[in-house]
Amino acid sequence: MRQLVSWVASACVGFVRACVVLVVSMLVPAVWAAAAGLWIWWWGGNPWAGIAPLVWACIGTFALTRPVCWMVRALVAKWTGTVIPAGYRQAPPVTQMATGYWWNGYSYERSRRDALMDQRLRTRWRDPAIWRDLRFTAIAPITAGVICAIPPAGVAAAVLEFSQSALPGRLAGVLGLVVAIASAPYCWRSVEPVAVRFLGASSAMALAERVDELTAQRADTTVAQAAEIRRIERDLHDGAQARLVALGLSLATAEKLMETNPAQAKALMRDARVGAATSLTELRDLVRGISPPVLNERGLVDAVRALAMDSPLEADVSADVQLRLDPPIESAVYFGVAELVTNAAKHAYATRARISIAWDETGIVVDVEDNGRGGATVRAGGGLDGLRRRLAVFDGTLAVTSPAGGPTRVRIVVPCESL
Structure with missing residues (x-):
């Protein structure tokens, strides 16, 4: 029946x-x-x-x-x-030139409206x-x-x-x-x-789309690398470099005062020692921000566990495997998880997070779930969009499920092989 x-x-x-x-x-x-x-x-x-x-x-x-x-x-x-x-072929952005005309990728127009209309027709018919x-x-x-x-x-x-x-x-x-x-x-x-x-798209169209995607990924990677280099330079200039300069001046002054005022020279040397220790701590933090030592020494799972222990959230980490991946992939996934946990605490006002790391024989799968207020979306130019583009360099994907009121679930999938 x-x-x-x-x-x-x-x-x-x-x-x-x-x-x-x-x-x-x-x-x-x-x-x-x-x-x-x-x-x-x-x-x-x-x-x-x-x-x-x-x-x-x-x-x-x-x-x-x-x-x-x-x-x-x-x-x-x-x-x-x-x-x-x-x-379908995507239209290039419409930009205004210094002459006041608008360039739509095909021709110059007097107004933005005319440029968009001409671009729409040309893109569709071509x-x-x-x-x-x-x-x-x-x-x-x-x-x-x-x-x-x-x-x-x-x-x-x-x-x-x-x-x-x-x-x-x-x-x-x-x-x-x-x-x-x-x-x-x-x-x-x-x-x-x-x-x-x-x-379905033809092989030529698929190849052209892939070339465009790789070109965009290369541009994003170049921009991200330039921003990271500027951040490192700024941190070195404002932190360790300034302290090291001050340390050199203190040692030079102490050297001059060693015979005439030994007590003041000793005080300057004590201050210099404290400054050297502070500079060493800042350099270690800077290196940890570039590549955490635990990530290089013990792998992704232990690095994420260490991240969860230092997180302001009550984070639980579960992993059914202990695996090592290529260093660039481990770094991308680690910093992706770090950004998701930071967003959960900073923007979603979450108090708990659950991180799951698994291996499905085709790649690494990481799920991050928090009990925040939800409503997270992948907006163009936003943090999640930047994370998605960084993962796309390795053919990775980012899936976000975040209804209003929570919870927020984010899945990172990166196809790779375990070392």
């Missing part, structure tokens, strides 16, 4: 999905069918009567192409979990993806559309035949109903392979 109920539910869901796919895939053919109807209606021996319907059909096709492909991608992702990247979408809207109706038409066609045939009193008609209606019920759970699945095959 339970299997029968499950089959009926699957058939009903499949029937609805098949109808949705049929409607979406037939939107563009419906435009051409309407244009053909207008041409027949206007035809009166005038050969120019078909121009207006043809123009209308072309405009409708170009207007519907991208929405149809977007709906197909959304349906496939929702029903099967298969994500098909859009692969994008190879538009021809891919047009190809899909031509192929989908005769592939997935025809297959998904079987269940509703079977139901329609059953309704028509049941309206007849003759026995052959009723038998044909039963046959149509059986075909509709039997095919409903499977027909809608045909949209996934068709969409993956004809909506």
Whole structure:
């Protein structure tokens, strides 16, 4: 009985999905069918009567192409979990030049509005993806559309035949109903392979996107390295360097006072010793900020445990493995966890955090969860966006789940091999 109920539910869901796919895939053919109807209606021996319907059909096709492909991608992702990247060309930023004109990547315009409008048109018409979408809207109706038409066609045939009193008609209606019920759970699945095959980005487009991504990552890495070098220089200049200069002056003064005022010379030497110890502490803190010694000596897990002990939060660390990774990856993951814990205490006002480190045979997986107020989002130019870009250098990903009111869960995944 339970299997029968499950089959009926699957058939009903499949029937609805098949109808949705049929409607979406037939939107563009419906435009051409309407244009053909207008041409027949206007035809009166005038050969120019078909121009207006043809123009209308072309405009409708170009207007519907991208929405149809977007709906197909959304349906496939929702029903099967298969994500098909859009692969559309991204427009470059519009900037104002010193002359007052706006540069949109293609031409100069007098106003920002004109520059954006011109850029939008040029980007869309020069994008190879538009021809891919047009190809899909031509192929989908005769592939997935025809297959998904079987269940509703079977139901329609059953309704028509049941309206007849003759026995052959009723038998044909039963046959149509059986075909509709039997095919409903499977027909809608045909949209996934068709969409993956004809909506996926080509190898050339994927390569171009990868080149753009690597170029952006290289720029981000260069900026981050320059900022880190400036921070180190500033810390050395304002901290250890100033103390070492003062230490040298104190020793020079003590040397001069050694014969005339030994007591004051001894006091200066005591101050110099304290300054040397303070400088050594600052240098150690600076080195620890660049690369923590425990990370180099004992690995990621122990470094994160040491970080949790020094954290203002009550942090628990769980790890099912003790592993060593490449030093750049260990450093990126460690400082990523450190930034997440700091954000939880500083911005989310959390009191507890849980850090989980695992290995899934393809890479390192780190989950950081806090009991803060939530609402964290990856905003362009924000801290989480910077962390995401730093992880992307290693093909890593950052997933944030942070509803309002908390809790906030952040997952870091970096594909790598254990040493």
